[in-house]
Amino acid sequence: MSHSKADLGLYIHIPFCRRRCHFCAFYLEIARSDRMALFRSALAQEIALYRRQESLGGQALQSIYFGGGTPTSLPADQLVALLTLIRATWPTAGAAEITVEAHPSSITFEDLAILADAGFNRISFGAESMADKDFASIGRFGQVEDTAAAVQVARRAGFKNINLDLMYGLPGQFLPDWIHTLESLMTLAPSHISCYALTIEEGTRLAQDIARNLVPPPDEILQIDMESAAERFLAEEGFSRYEISNYAKPDHACRHNLLYWTGGEYLGLGPSAQSYFHGVRFGNIADLEAYAACLHDNRLPVTDRTILSASERQRDALVFGLRLLHGVPRSVVTAAERDRQIDELVSKGLLDADHDRVRLTSLGRRYADTVAEQLF
Numbered sequence: 001m002s003h004s005k006a007d008l009g010l011y012i013h014i015p016f017c018r019r020r021c022h023f024c025a026f027y028l029e030i031a032r033s034d035r036m037a038l039f040r041s042a043l044a045q046e047i048a049l050y051r052r053q054e055s056l057g058g059q060a061l062q063s064i065y066f067g068g069g070t071p072t073s074l075p076a077d078q079l080v081a082l083l084t085l086i087r088a089t090w091p092t093a094g095a096a097e098i099t100v101e102a103h104p105s106s107i108t109f110e111d112l113a114i115l116a117d118a119g120f121n122r123i124s125f126g127a128e129s130m131a132d133k134d135f136a137s138i139g140r141f142g143q144v145e146d147t148a149a150a151v152q153v154a155r156r157a158g159f160k161n162i163n164l165d166l167m168y169g170l171p172g173q174f175l176p177d178w179i180h181t182l183e184s185l186m187t188l189a190p191s192h193i194s195c196y197a198l199t200i201e202e203g204t205r206l207a208q209d210i211a212r213n214l215v216p217p218p219d220e221i222l223q224i225d226m227e228s229a230a231e232r233f234l235a236e237e238g239f240s241r242y243e244i245s246n247y248a249k250p251d252h253a254c255r256h257n258l259l260y261w262t263g264g265e266y267l268g269l270g271p272s273a274q275s276y277f278h279g280v281r282f283g284n285i286a287d288l289e290a291y292a293a294c295l296h297d298n299r300l301p302v303t304d305r306t307i308l309s310a311s312e313r314q315r316d317a318l319v320f321g322l323r324l325l326h327g328v329p330r331s332v333v334t335a336a337e338r339d340r341q342i343d344e345l346v347s348k349g350l351l352d353a354d355h356d357r358v359r360l361t362s363l364g365r366r367y368a369d370t371v372a373e374q375l376f
Ligand code: SF4
Pocket: 016, 017, 018, 019, 020, 021, 024, 025, 026, 028, 068, 069, 070, 103, 126
């Protein structure tokens, strides 16, 4: 998918959760009011510094994404104050997608009504599973009933665009359990579903439990079966798999995430947030204390900055573009002997190709990175 020059998104990383799930390696802290106050004042300073530098050059934001962590760890009025500050700082497109991630077990109707009234128009719940036993195995607090209640509350509060994040291949989860989760969620009529295979991140509690043989490692074959089952099931329910892990009802693909996969630009605020702007990738320091200290000294908390060469940009266009259902134009494939490479991958059943575009097959999606390497 091509994107116009105007595609620009803003990501805000809110690094707080009530408890850390056993698989989670995101940068976050356990929510505490003094730490959240430190974060809010540092974030306001980060916004002020970017405003002073006029970094975004007057371009309108097409999407604003509050992620984390659990953004709803902050009270709703504070999230609204933050959104108000952002809109007062940068022009925001009238039809901008404004997403907030939320934990199903920590929201109220009143909070969500405040957020919807303020202009948040998309909500993403970390549902993970619809089996309580899975929650225990991944250390996620709450109960599955909370997800159903949260979706109903969100809808009543005015959210029409509702995403549910799911994980599959959890310890002790089998194919019928996964199908049960998918079936249960259909009764909630979400507009978007993200399905992620459980991966084991270094340093997590789950990685330690596996190393000590307390928990079995994910079964890759089973995960592939679960992925195929989700693809079939969700297609029958009217969802289009527009990206490897993402399924949407018509017109509900996540515009913010599409920026990442189509070479769009985004500015990330908050500790550990990543940015891509004017051909430069940069990331904020993943430490609230150091992040706040930099901003206190009027310095942006950026730790790494990479200017992408033309070849690196082309490689990204290929790697990220191939994640999308409709693939990439043939012209993006840079491999020597392009046609022969494409034909070879087509004959192995990994790629579909026509005169204009190449796209991964279902099989190819499992080996997306390897295929991309061969095409570069
Ligand atoms: S709720 Fe989400 S961000 Fe928070 S610890 Fe669990 S997986 Fe990580």
